[in-house]
Amino acid sequence: MLTIWGRLNSHNVKKVAWFAQEIGLPFVRHDVGMEHGMSDAYLAMNPNRLIPTIEDGDVVLWESNAILRYLAHRYAPEEIYPADPAQRAQGDKWMDWQFSFADAQRDAFIQLVRRQSGQRNLQV
Ligand SMILES: N[C@@H](CCC(=O)N[C@@H](CS)C(=O)NCC(=O)O)C(=O)O
Known part of the structure; x- marks a missing residue:
């Protein structure tokens, strides 16, 4: 299942979670960033010290727009990503x-x- 790392009051996290909901893609989300901090394990995935980051099977990806393009291309190619x-x-x-x-x-x-x-x- 898709995992989204990042606190939901970040607009960059919000758009990834919103998009997953929009295309009916189940996900789990973990709070990271600001008061939640960033563990060493998180920083190993995203050394930029920013959110969001996703894990989708073997795919680890950061940069919210790259994440949106990846999810659209992989899970909703025709309806969302012509x-x-x-x-x-x-x-x-x-x-x-x-x-x-x-x-x-x-x-x-x-x-x-x-x-x-x-x-x-x-x-x-
Ligand atoms: N270009 C990056 C920007 C990411 C970014 O600036 N994220 C902010 C939250 S919106 C952040 O990580 N702030 C530090 C924190 O929350 O600890 C992206 O689109 O993913």
Whole structure:
């Protein structure tokens, strides 16, 4: 069964778990990252000290978009990941654009949503 390593309040973990649910792929998930820490065994799988990482049989994979492409290609090739290059590129475009969007909104999200009012730095 697919194993997802990473805390669910990470958007990069959330999208992998969401995708697995979307295509009806069973999985188990283990909390890793932030307050949950990262064990040596986890770091042996992903030395970047980031989440998510998946294990799928012998396949160990990190980088959330690479994970989504792998799962789509392996488990839902036609319904989610079209073979036609032009159609596939439309999905890839939005998936990669998400990182540009994340970069643009990260400081506002951390300061305004994650931090209490007295701890915010609105100058970043
Ligand atoms: N490009 C990476 C970024 C991964 C990333 O930045 N993950 C964050 C959570 S969203 C992380 O690992 N933070 C450290 C932690 O949770 O301890 C990916 O898409 O997988």
